Amino acid sequence: MASIKRKFVPMADAHVIARATLVQSDFDAINAEVQKGLREAAERVAAAAQATALAAPAQTLPPLCNTGGKKFQLVTEGGKLLLLTERTHSENEVCFIDWLHITCHEASFDHTNGVSDEHFIMDVSRTCESIFGFGITAKRDRGMHFYNTSYVLGDKYGHVCYGGQRNTVLIQLTGTGCAAAKHGWERRLYEFLQASVTGKITRIDLAHDDYEGKFHTPESLEKAYDDGHFNAGGRNPDVEMRGNWKNPNGKGRTLYVGTRGNGKSFRGYEKGKQLGCPTSPWMRYEVEFLAKSRVVPLECLIRPQDYFAAAYPLLSTFSDRAERILTTQKTVQAYYERTKKWLKHQCGAALNLMFQIEGDAKKVLDLVMREGKLPEGIKVPSYLTAGEFLHNLEKTVYPMAAYYESFDLERE
Incomplete structure (x- = not known):
C-alpha cells in the first residue's frame, strides 16, 4: 500500500495555528451572515417583481392551442x-x-x-x-x-x-x-x-x-x-x-x-x-x-x-x-313492420295463388314456412342464446414435454 504523505506548514508557530482554527462562534457568525444575505436578495427580487407588475399594462393569457381560451386537461x-x-x-x-x-x-x-x-x-x-x-x-x-x-x-x-x-x-x-x-x-x-x-x-x-x-x-x-x-x-x-x-x-x-x-x-x-x-x-x-x-x-x-x-x-x-331494453323492442318492431311490407310486396301475389289452389291459409303457411328460422333483425340479442363457447368444448391435453421445451426447462 502506498504511503500517505503528510504536509506540514513550515515555520508555523503554535499561536498561528490557534488563530487559524474555527470555533462554534465563528460558524454561527458565518451562518447569520449567509441568512441575512439570502433575505435581502429575496426582498430585492420581490420588490422588483411588484414594480414591474404595477408598471405593466393589464394583459390576458394567450388562448391554448387557438381554442379561444377553452379550458381542457x-x-x-x-x-x-x-x-x-x-x-x-x-x-x-x-x-x-x-x-x-x-x-x-x-x-x-x-x-x-x-x-x-x-x-x-x-x-x-x-x-x-x-x-x-x-x-x-x-x-x-x-x-x-x-x-x-x-x-x-x-x-x-x-x-x-x-x-x-x-x-x-x-x-x-x-x-x-x-x-x-x-x-x-x-x-x-x-x-x-x-x-x-x-x-x-x-x-x-x-x-x-x-x-x-x-x-x-x-x-x-x-x-x-x-x-x-x-x-x-x-x-x-x-x-x-x-x-x-x-x-x-x-x-x-x-x-x-x-x-x-x-x-x-x-x-x-x-x-x-x-x-x-x-x-x-x-x-x-x-x-x-x-x-x-x-x-x-x-x-x-x-x-x-x-x-x-x-x-x-x-x-x-x-x-x-x-x-336499452326499450330500444331493442323498438328495433324488433321496426324490423317486423318492414318484413310485413316486404312479404306483401314481394310474395303477396304468390301467396294468393297458393291460397286459391290449396283453399286453406294454414296449409299454405305449412308449405312455405321454415321451422326454427327467423330473420336476423327479428331475433332479440341475448347472452342466453349466444351459442357454444370454445372454452366449454372438450380440449386436447397439452403435452407436458412441449410445455417444458417451450420454456427451455428441465424436468425434475
Missing part, C-alpha cells in the same frame, strides 16, 4: 401529451353504450392452461363469458384491425383480435353485442380493466334514442349547429349532411359533426327511417370517442352520461332516460 401517455376527454355531471342516465373497443396486454388474462395460442384464446373466451355472459364461438379465417388472428364473440356480437400488436388483445363489442350482454357488464368490464395491464378504451359510442323526435329533427339539428350549440369553446367543428335534405324521401338523413381524426364526433340521424319505416319520427344521437390524440377514461363505462353531456353543449340539455 392534458395528460401524458407513453411519453405523448394527450387531451383528456371532458366530463360533467348528469343526474339522468341519458345514454347507453352502443359500440366498444378495448385493448389490454395478454398478461391481463389468467393464462394457466398452457403456452399455445389456442389455450390462451380459451382463457380470453372464459374471461369474456365472465364479463359479458358470452365467450368466443369461432375463429375467423383472417385477422382484423391490424391483428394477425380474429375470433367471433357470441352470436356475431363482436370480435376478439390477437397477435402482432405488442402482445395486446383487442375486444370489440358491437351495438347488438352491447344489447345482448348480461346485465351489469359495464361495471364488470370496468373492474377488469382497472386490474389489467395497460387496459384502455380505444373506442366507445354513446347513444340516446328520441323515439318521438321531440328533442330534434334533422332540420333543428342543422339550425343548432348554425347557432353554435356544437361549439365546445373553440372553433365550430366540421359538419357534413348525408341523405336527401332538399327532398326527403323517407330513407333517412344524417348530420355529422366533428372528425374522427380528432377523437370526438357526433351523428344525429333518423333511426326509424334507417330501419325501414318511412314515416317514423325516431331520431338517434350518437357521440363517438376514439383514443386518437386523447385519453378515454375508464369511467365512461360506468358514468357514460357524464361524458355524453359534456361532449357538446346541445347534449347537456337532454333529460329523458335512455333505456
